[in-house]
Amino acid sequence: xxxxxxxxxxxxxxxxxxxxxxxxxxxxTSDENxxxxxxxxxxxNQIRRGDVAGGVAxxxxxxxxxxxxxxxxxxxxxxxxxxxxxxxxxxxxxGLIAEDGVPxxxxxxxxxxxxxxxxxxxVTGEDGASHSVAIAPxxxxxxxxxx
Amino acid sequence: MKNPxxxxxxxLTELILDLFIFIVxxxxxxxxxxxxxxxSRESTELTRAVYMAxxxxxxxxxxxxxxxxxxxxxxxxxxxxxxxxxxxAEITVTAKDGRxxxxxxxxxxxxxxxx
Numbered sequence: 703x704x705x706x707x708x709x710x711x712x713x714x715x716x717x718x719x720x721x722x723x724x725x726x727x728x729x730x731t732s733d734e735n736x737x738x739x740x741x742x743x744x745x746x747n748q749i750r751r752g753d754v755a756g757g758v759a760x761x762x763x764x765x766x767x768x769x770x771x772x773x774x775x776x777x778x779x780x781x782x783x784x785x786x787x788x789x790x791x792x793x794x795x796x797g798l799i800a801e802d803g804v805p806x807x808x809x810x811x812x813x814x815x816x817x818x819x820x821x822x823x824x825v826t827g828e829d830g831a832s833h834s835v836a837i838a839p840x841x842x843x844x845x846x847x848x849x
Numbered sequence: 850m851k852n853p854x855x856x857x858x859x860x861l862t863e864l865i866l867d868l869f870i871f872i873v874x875x876x877x878x879x880x881x882x883x884x885x886x887x888x889s890r891e892s893t894e895l896t897r898a899v900y901m902a903x904x905x906x907x908x909x910x911x912x913x914x915x916x917x918x919x920x921x922x923x924x925x926x927x928x929x930x931x932x933x934x935x936x937x938a939e940i941t942v943t944a945k946d947g948r949x950x951x952x953x954x955x956x957x958x959x960x961x962x963x964x
Contacts, residue, residue, distance in 0.1 A: 706868055709868060713871060713872065713875050720879060725882075727886060727889070731889045731892075731893055732892070734893070738896065739896050742900060820911060833897060833900060834900070835900040836904040836908065
């Protein structure tokens with residue numbers, strides 16, 4: 703009888719440990735996947751939205767790689783600052799700083815490079831894993847250097 | 850003469866039956882947990898495959914020559930064709946074990962001017 707109780711106890715403990723481990727792993731993977739997918743989708747769709755002649759540029763904003771979208775006299779900077787993907791929408795020449803950007807979602811780093819007419823975006827989440835995508839704006843993209 | 854039923858035997862029998870039911874439930878739960886873990890991994894793979902296919906589609910549209918590209922644990926295959934002024938491509942992302950993760954069909958005009 704004691705053996706049966708011991709078997710019951712061991713099975714219960716094993717199931718609890720397995721369940722908690724799998725749950726933790728599944729939630730962590732889900733969060734990482736969400737961060738990468740959302741960040742890349744957000745950036746790609748913002749670039750497509752601003753895809754007009756002279757509207758898309760790649761540069762550096764206070765040392766961080768940035769995408770610069772120009773719409774008339776207004777400009778939108780997309781960059782990673784202090785562990786967050788941020789969007790700064792302002793009138794050109796206003797002089798706002800990186801800290802003034804609106805946080806979009808947590809992100810460890812964002813790398814933006816120009817490769818033959820395509821913008822290569824690489825995002826790194828808090829787990830350290832990186833995901834990349836390339837997008838070639840129909841109206842071209844220019845490099846503006848440091849902003 | 851009837852033998853009186855031993856109470857301990859009855860209790861033991863019930864305990865064994867309960868243990869058996871518990872083992873069945875444990876097996877079902879373990880199977881669900883393993884399935885959840887597998888689905889989670891597939892979701893991550895699919896996300897990466899979609900973005901790799903999107904990248905290949907963008908490179909195809911800009912006219913860059915691409916055929917088969919191996920990256921990490923994935924293989925991106927592009928089957929391009931051109932007819933009637935239209936360039937088409939079928940982009941397939943497969944895992945190293947041969948599973949097809951994502952397929953994307955794209956097309957663009959042959960004369961695509963990229964400034």
